[in-house]
Amino acid sequence: MIFRQLFEPESGTYTYLIGCRDSGLAVLIDPVCEMVDRDLSVLQQLGLTLTYTLETHIHADHVTSACRLRSLTGCKIAYPEMDGLACADIAVNEMNPLSVGSLILRPLFTPGHTDAHHSYLIDRPDASRVFTGDALLIDGCGRTDFQNGDAGTLYRSIHEKLFTLPDDTLVYPAHDYKHRHVTTVAQERERNPRVGGGKTLEQFIEIMANLDLPYPKQIDVAVPANRLCGDCRDEDTAARDPSCRALQG
Secondary structure, eight states, rough: OOOEEEEOOOOOOOOEEETTTTTEEEEEESOGGGGHHHHHHHHHOOOOOOOOEEEESOOSSOOHHHHHHHHHOOOOOEEEGGGGGOOOSSSEEETTEEEEEEEEEEEEOOOOOOTTTTEEEOSSSSSEEEEEEEHHHHHTEOSSSSSTOOOOHHHHHIIIIISSTTTOEEESSSSSSSSSOOHHHHHHHHHHHTTTOOOOOOOOHHHHHHHOOOOOHHHHHHHHHTTTTTSSSSSHHHOSSOGGGGTTT
16 A cells, blocks of 8 residues: 655645555545645656545535546545535445555544544554544544534544544544644543543533634635535636635635
């Protein structure tokens, strides 16, 4: 397996490139609009063909590059089926793993940050990796105060889906703001200050209710654009335009 963790500093977003060595096929998880050129360059350097973009959820802090990458590469766009997006080519759910060459990405339904949020698990002999989006972060978790979020639902998703994975499963979140790259299920189960260390459901709900976080500065642009897979309504035009249309209007 070919693996790269790529970072966009403005939104603190990690994009994950996963490639199959045998087939030369690849998927980008949670790609960011402004980083299209970087992502295409990495694909070219590694000799990979982009087969899918794959989203963990409809993001509120950045615009996806899904439709622009589809225009430029011919890849397919995959979103959680529950989002019901007409712009998506593939609707993922727990019953339908996503194959990229010989690699299998198993969707895990992990709602709570948003109501359709999914994580993605890859089991490999060398290491199991779970890409947790905004459900589980390093020493944290995604907020639950917008996009049909719910603290109790997120608590159950983390404890019943993510914390039940093997201790040494590597956890790769969609964001980190302190230059951390990876954690493990055991570490987050034991010491995550919001949801680990034996925190009860009631304690977690109280913690989440008192975060007092600011209104996301990109949400009013990002959510509508991401419901259109990046808002490339005219994909031929978008393919010729080096800027991101969703951030222009």
